[in-house]
Amino acid sequence: MVFDGLAIFNGIFELLGVIFLIFIALGILILLTAIILSYFLVKKDRLIFPKLFLYIMDNFYSILLKIFLLVGTEDTFYKIGLDFYNKYYYDKFKKAKNKVLILPHCLRDLKCPAKLGADGIQCVFCGKCPLGDIIKTAKENNYDVYVVPGSTFLKRILKEKRPDGVFGVACYSDAFHGMNYLSRKSIATQSQPLLKDGCINTSVDVEELLRRLKDNNKKK
Incomplete structure (x- = not known):
């Protein structure tokens, strides 16, 4: 009778374990479905449960990324995240x-004569890279512009300037983590990913960036 009781007890635990695994699998499936569905809806300029998805993206993106890697790539996940943040914060x-506009120093030409100052790289508008034209257009549209060598500058700019809107240009990974950081601080954010990343000689769609800088300054 004792062995029968133990067998029943073990059987119950095995059943509970199976049920638990099923719930985990269903949870993963639901999250994957939500991510994929949200991606296509974002592409169509529609957001489903935006505040709920924002909360999940802000606070649990690392878990979402691990789940997403079961069916997709890291860059694809970051693209989805950037599209979502851009759509969610567009009006705000x-x-x-x-x-403020944050530009990466890696857009500079290798022979850039600009020097690093307290507020980042001080562009001299030599025409060797696209930064000069981008900075001019941004300032004409009421942006404070900073060409920065790292995230430390961004945190100092946020502390000193206290912007209520930040537009960043960076690689997919850096852009996503920057937007995630800003979103958790309730700062409206936009981003433009680099076409070619790396530490030097990177590139960005300048025409698209200039258009967005002008568009994001228009009042409804």
Whole structure:
């Protein structure tokens, strides 16, 4: 009788274990479905349960990434995240009164004569890279512009300038983590990913970036 009782007890635990694994599998499936569905809806300029998805993306993106890697790539996940943040904060960003544009120093030409100062790289508009044209257009549209060599500058800029809108240009990974950081601080954010990343000689779609800088400054 004792052995029968133990067998029943073990059987119950095995059943509970199976049920638990089923719930985990269903949870993963639901999250994957939500991510994929959200991606296609974002592409169609539609957001489903935006505040709920924002909360999940802000606080549990590392878990979402691990799950997403079961069916996709890391870059694809970051693209989905960037598209979502750009769509979610689009209207709020346009209404921001104190906007800054953060540009990566890797867009500079290898022979760039600009020097590093307290507020980042001080462009001299030599024409060797696209930064000069980008900076001019940004300033014409009421952005404070910073060409920075790292995230430390961004945190100092946020502390000193207290912007209510931040537009960043970076590789997919850095852009996503930057937007995630800003979103958790309730700062409206936009981003433009680099076409070619790396530490030097990177590139960005300048025409698209200039268009967005102008568009995001238009008042409805």
